[in-house]
Amino acid sequence: MSYTQPELRTVNVTRYAKPLREGGSLPALVEADDEFLYVLKFRGAGQGAKALIAELVAGEIARALGLRIPEIVFVNLDEAFGRTEPDEEIQDLLRASEGLNLGLHYLSGSITFDPILNEVDPHLASKIVWLDAFVMNVDRTVRNTNMLMWHKELWLIDHGASLYVHHTGPTWPEQSRRPFAQIKDHVLLAQATQLDAVNTEFHQLLTPDHIQQIVSLVPDEWLMNNGVSESPSEQRAVYAQFLKDRLAASEIFVNAAKDARNALV
Numbered sequence: 001m002s003y004t005q006p007e008l009r010t011v012n013v014t015r016y017a018k019p020l021r022e023g024g025s026l027p028a029l030v031e032a033d034d035e036f037l038y039v040l041k042f043r044g045a046g047q048g049a050k051a052l053i054a055e056l057v058a059g060e061i062a063r064a065l066g067l068r069i070p071e072i073v074f075v076n077l078d079e080a081f082g083r084t085e086p087d088e089e090i091q092d093l094l095r096a097s098e099g100l101n102l103g104l105h106y107l108s109g110s111i112t113f114d115p116i117l118n119e120v121d122p123h124l125a126s127k128i129v130w131l132d133a134f135v136m137n138v139d140r141t142v143r144n145t146n147m148l149m150w151h152k153e154l155w156l157i158d159h160g161a162s163l164y165v166h167h168t169g170p171t172w173p174e175q176s177r178r179p180f181a182q183i184k185d186h187v188l189l190a191q192a193t194q195l196d197a198v199n200t201e202f203h204q205l206l207t208p209d210h211i212q213q214i215v216s217l218v219p220d221e222w223l224m225n226n227g228v229s230e231s232p233s234e235q236r237a238v239y240a241q242f243l244k245d246r247l248a249a250s251e252i253f254v255n256a257a258k259d260a261r262n263a264l265v
Contacts, residue, residue: 052222058135
């Protein structure tokens with residue numbers, strides 16, 4: 001399987017259907033001008049554009065690795081859209097999110113993955129654990145699995161908490177080779193018995209060129225007015241180099257995940 005860089009579509013919000021309160025964030029179910037429903041992630045939410053960058057980059061990395069991810073689209077939010085919204089919190093969020101946001105195709109009829117009811121084979125579990133260790137996703141736990149069952153297949157959602165180190169200050173790129181300690185809390189860690197095999201497999205699927213292509217999808221608009229002196233292209237280069245360095249040193253986070261699993265079982 002080879003990865004082909006997607007041409008992300010851009011849609012415009014036509015209807016705000018309902019809020020989807022999830023933890024500290026406030027995504028929404030919206031209808032767009034293509035008449036499809038999307039889960040909209042707002043640029044004006046708590047973690048700002050960095051959460052959208054993480055959602056986009058981690059999601060497309062997952063797709064490149066053959067994992068199931070809802071279609072990701074760019075979503076334009078018009079400045080006049082929230083004027084009639086009666087909820088002040090939502091109205092403030094809409095105002096703060098004018099312009100380009102991110103949406104995930106709504107999987108109508110999907111149900112939340114239940115680790116007790118839904119079995120995952122060791123190979124797939126190892127793939128998902130590898131992905132989350134690579135992109136440093138802190139948010140795939142028993143309490144919040146961020147996985148859905150849809151048409152009897154497992155789909156991954158909500159990667160905005162990935163790359164959490166980019167919130168930690170200007171030295172975050174130096175952390176590319178660190179293990180991912182939070183993998184000990186991963187909902188699928190116990191089943192992930194094939195991490196070495198998956199590590200070899202994924203190095204064939206995800207190359208430095210693929211990483212470059214994925215990071216190039218991040219729009220300038222999300223990399224401006226963020227207190228960073230580097231240009232958008234320079235910031236994209238930092239993200240790409242961070243991920244390339246992390247991929248090159250994948251044995252570090254794979255071994256940490258294996259150690260965490262051994263301690264668990």
